[in-house]
């Protein structure tokens with residue numbers, strides 16, 4: 690029987706949907722039964738372990754699974770916690786992924802008189818990330834009391850449990866809704882693909898050698914666009930200069946005119962409306978911007 694590669698992903702939360710769609714886009718298909726902890730791929734010898742995100746780094750570090758998809762915030766927190774008690778905190782960081790972007794910030798009630806980090810001296814700060822918070826405070830010479838909460842951190846000041854909080858922020862809506870103001874960004878995070886630190890078996894490594902370029906291809910494709918347009922022949926250099934991150938364009942003749950050509954190009958950066966308007970001003974027409982599903986070098 691062939692060996693199965695095991696991947697831990699978040700069962701239900703901010704990272705779940707995008708972790709599954711990344712694997713799906715790589716051609717690794719799953720049919721998920723919400724009630725089950727383990728899901729077998731229907732296309733590859735790959736198993737998913739669906740767990741709470743807090744458990745993912747430890748499962749990878751201990752070799753219970755080969756790979757994990759987890760936020761850097763949780764990864765770093767667990768690594769600090771394990772190092773503090775001399776437990777194995779080793780892992781191999783394979784890729785930064787383009788989802789789960791957020792920051793860990795210290796926030797205080799709107800009405801508090803906060804001028805600098807020094808105002809936190811001796812205060813109580815509620816957080817789910819005591820190690821990341823303590824590291825930051827220590828680096829800034831602050832000694833504060835850590836109130837560890839596993840959820841609803843944002844209500845701690847109103848409940849009289851803390852003077853400030855240290856929690857994840859993305860749009861800032863949660864802080865706003867709870868009358869809190871972001872003061873210090875202590876860590877920036879996005880989802881990461883990590884692997885156990887020990888070498889994989891040859892069979893599993895062969896699967897990784899196929900999977901990683903596919904992950905890169907999916908990520909690259911998400912950022913890229915296929916642009917097609919009709920351009921005046923005599924302004925091609927100016928047109929090319931406007932196209933962001935474009936590789937050498939393909940220039941094709943048009944059957945109905947000698948003055949214009951069709952230009953097809955893969956652009957690796959975001960194309961803004963302003964650029965499209967500038968292209969139009971150069972005399973371009975029929976400007977189409979299409980998403981790309983997959984890419985390989």
Ligand SMILES: Nc1ncnc2c1ncn2[C@@H]1O[C@H](COP(=O)(O)OP(=O)(O)OP(=O)(O)O)[C@@H](O)[C@H]1O
Nearest residue numbers: 699702703704741742743760763789790791857859
């Ligand atoms: N608002 C956000 N925007 C983007 N990414 C976020 C946001 N909040 C959290 N994340 C990222 O997603 C991860 C999971 O967040 P989520 O809120 O689902 O975790 P959780 O409540 O701890 O879930 P679990 O039940 O798995 O422990 C976070 O550790 C962080 O990396």
Ligand SMILES: O=P(O)(O)OC[C@H]1O[C@H](OP(=O)(O)OP(=O)(O)O)[C@H](O)[C@@H]1O
Nearest residue numbers: 703841856857858859860861862863864
């Ligand atoms: O700045 P915002 O865009 O408001 O996002 C921040 C919120 O998102 C996360 O919680 P989530 O919504 O995932 O729910 P949870 O608290 O149940 O984990 C995080 O814990 C914050 O509370």
Ligand SMILES: [Mg+2]
Nearest residue numbers: 741742743744
């Ligand atoms: Mg969690």
